[in-house]
Amino acid sequence: MRQFRIILTLLLAACPLRANDIPQDARRSGSTFMAPETRAMQDDDTANPGMLWVQEGEALWTRADGAAGKTCADCHGDAQASMRGVAARYPAFDRELGRPVDLEARINLERARHQEAPALPYESRQLLALTAFVARQSQGMPITAGQDPELAPFVEGGHALFTRREGQLNLSCANCHDDNWDKHLAGSAITQAHPTGYPLYRLEWQSLGSLQRRLRGCIFGVRAQPYEFGAPELVALELYLMTRAAGMAMEAPAVRP
Amino acid sequence: MAALINVPQRARRGDIIEIKTLMSHIMETGYRRTATGDVVPRDIITSFTCRYNGTEIFRAELFPAIAANPFISFFTTAAESGTFDFEWIGDNGFSATAKAAITVE
Numbered sequence: 001m002r003q004f005r006i007i008l009t010l011l012l013a014a015c016p017l018r019a020n021d022i023p024q025d026a027r028r029s030g031s032t033f034m035a036p037e038t039r040a041m042q043d044d045d046t047a048n049p050g051m052l053w054v055q056e057g058e059a060l061w062t063r064a065d066g067a068a069g070k071t072c073a074d075c076h077g078d079a080q081a082s083m084r085g086v087a088a089r090y091p092a093f094d095r096e097l098g099r100p101v102d103l104e105a106r107i108n109l110e111r112a113r114h115q116e117a118p119a120l121p122y123e124s125r126q127l128l129a130l131t132a133f134v135a136r137q138s139q140g141m142p143i144t145a146g147q148d149p150e151l152a153p154f155v156e157g158g159h160a161l162f163t164r165r166e167g168q169l170n171l172s173c174a175n176c177h178d179d180n181w182d183k184h185l186a187g188s189a190i191t192q193a194h195p196t197g198y199p200l201y202r203l204e205w206q207s208l209g210s211l212q213r214r215l216r217g218c219i220f221g222v223r224a225q226p227y228e229f230g231a232p233e234l235v236a237l238e239l240y241l242m243t244r245a246a247g248m249a250m251e252a253p254a255v256r257p
Numbered sequence: 258m259a260a261l262i263n264v265p266q267r268a269r270r271g272d273i274i275e276i277k278t279l280m281s282h283i284m285e286t287g288y289r290r291t292a293t294g295d296v297v298p299r300d301i302i303t304s305f306t307c308r309y310n311g312t313e314i315f316r317a318e319l320f321p322a323i324a325a326n327p328f329i330s331f332f333t334t335a336a337e338s339g340t341f342d343f344e345w346i347g348d349n350g351f352s353a354t355a356k357a358a359i360t361v362e
Contacts, residue, residue, distance in 0.1 A: 044263075045261070046262070047280060047330075049279060049326040049328070051261055051279075052259045052281040054259075056259055056281075205326055206283075206284070206325035206326070217351070
């Protein structure tokens with residue numbers, strides 16, 4: 001018994017995981033919790049409603065906007081080549097701002113810096129369409145977010161938020177998504193919080209939505225005050241969640257119930 | 258308005274083929290209210306039709322209980338090469354069309 005305990009201690013010390021983290025080989029995408037019908041909807045490009053936004057984003061990619069009169073394609077060319085793997089490494093560190101930005105914020109920064117166009121509001125159809133189109137180019141690729149050493153303190157910050165209890169229900173994200181992911185909350189599966197498919201089409205929303213929208217929904221669910229869209233706390237959470245899912249395959253635009 | 262259509266490009270004469278259509282639409286029921294109590298006006302697709310070389314082969318009436326971005330799938334027999342014409346009509350003058358070609362051999 002004592003020997004076993006020593007081995008266990010050594011194993012735990014050697015393991016880079018944080019306490020209560022889901023073991024690497026037990027990680028599952030949210031899609032594995034869904035009914036077969038919903039998975040079929042996600043896997044069929046002509047039944048997946050998220051593809052409507054991808055189609056719109058493709059049209060926006062080559063449409064001139066802003067005072068500079070430039071299109072996305074003027075700088076980035078064919079998105080199939082230039083945007084491959086991009087969404088898989090976001091949120092990424094922006095040196096000018098000195099903090100991480102998610103894909104939505106990156107699109108708006110590019111609009112401001114190169115197109116001289118106004119920022120698109122969070123959850124607006126256009127921003128979701130462009131994000132979905134860019135994210136789609138990474139479908140099937142492994143998530144690589146968080147590798148930039150500059151991001152380390154923000155990943156830590158995100159993890160701290162993930163494990164901090166808050167709201168009237170006094171729950172942290174980890175209380176559900178680390179400790180109880182194999183159970184149900186009412187009729188819904190509690191998943192492992194691996195954001196592999198964002199932006200995704202949620203049947204409950206009847207629309208595509210961003211990871212920030214999902215996070216705000218969860219925060220509201222524990223009866224805490226949600227952060228505003230674009231808040232550094234939400235980006236830190238997004239970043240931590242993406243590193244949590246590092247190596248898992250991108251599914252955007254996914255479908256979820 | 259964007260639509261996604263899935264019709265097999267080729268089929269053998271007499272084959273039963275599946276046609277899948279997905280239309281971008283909010284399908285606002287007209288039963289919801291805003292935070293200030295005003296009714297959000299109804300805005301739905303009311304009718305969908307599919308013509309195969311000009312002949313109507315499928316028609317559906319849509320109602321407020323149908324979800325946003327309606328997905329409609331149905332079957333027909335591949336009779337001859339030609340075109341499927343799809344049309345969606347709805348509230349506030351909504352009208353959208355799409356086409357798909359098929360080769361029957």
